Amino acid sequence: MIQLPKIEPNYGYTVLKPLSEGEVKRGNIIIPDMGKEKPQTGIILEIADTYNFNTGEMVPSKFKVGDTVFYPAMSGKKINYEEETYIIVGNQDLISRIRE
Numbered sequence: 001m002i003q004l005p006k007i008e009p010n011y012g013y014t015v016l017k018p019l020s021e022g023e024v025k026r027g028n029i030i031i032p033d034m035g036k037e038k039p040q041t042g043i044i045l046e047i048a049d050t051y052n053f054n055t056g057e058m059v060p061s062k063f064k065v066g067d068t069v070f071y072p073a074m075s076g077k078k079i080n081y082e083e084e085t086y087i088i089v090g091n092q093d094l095i096s097r098i099r100e
Contacts, residue, residue: 007081009088012050014063016042016071016087040073041098042087050091061091070095 007015019041044067049058063069076089 007046007079007086007088009046009048011048011058012091013048014044014061014089014091014094015046016069016076016089017045018042018085018087019068040071041068042071043068045086047091061094063091063094063097068098068100070098 009015044063044065047061047063047065049060051057052059071087071089071093072095075093076087079086079088
């Protein structure tokens, strides 16, 4: 069960809980993941609608709380809050939902 943070994003932003990849073992040897490019995935904890300046209306996101999504590695801002790590990204930076 994912505990929702006390972080509420402003218009057009999403709060993600980044998912980390586990260590890879080959026999008794742990292979470090340094230098490997990891997919950036996270679970949406909070999402705010986006304001459309052309129409003056709020546009709801096609994503929802609980979705697992891909996001670009260099996007967003890493936040440490109450000993947990979160990523805050713009809604336009959410690349794709992972269907399960």
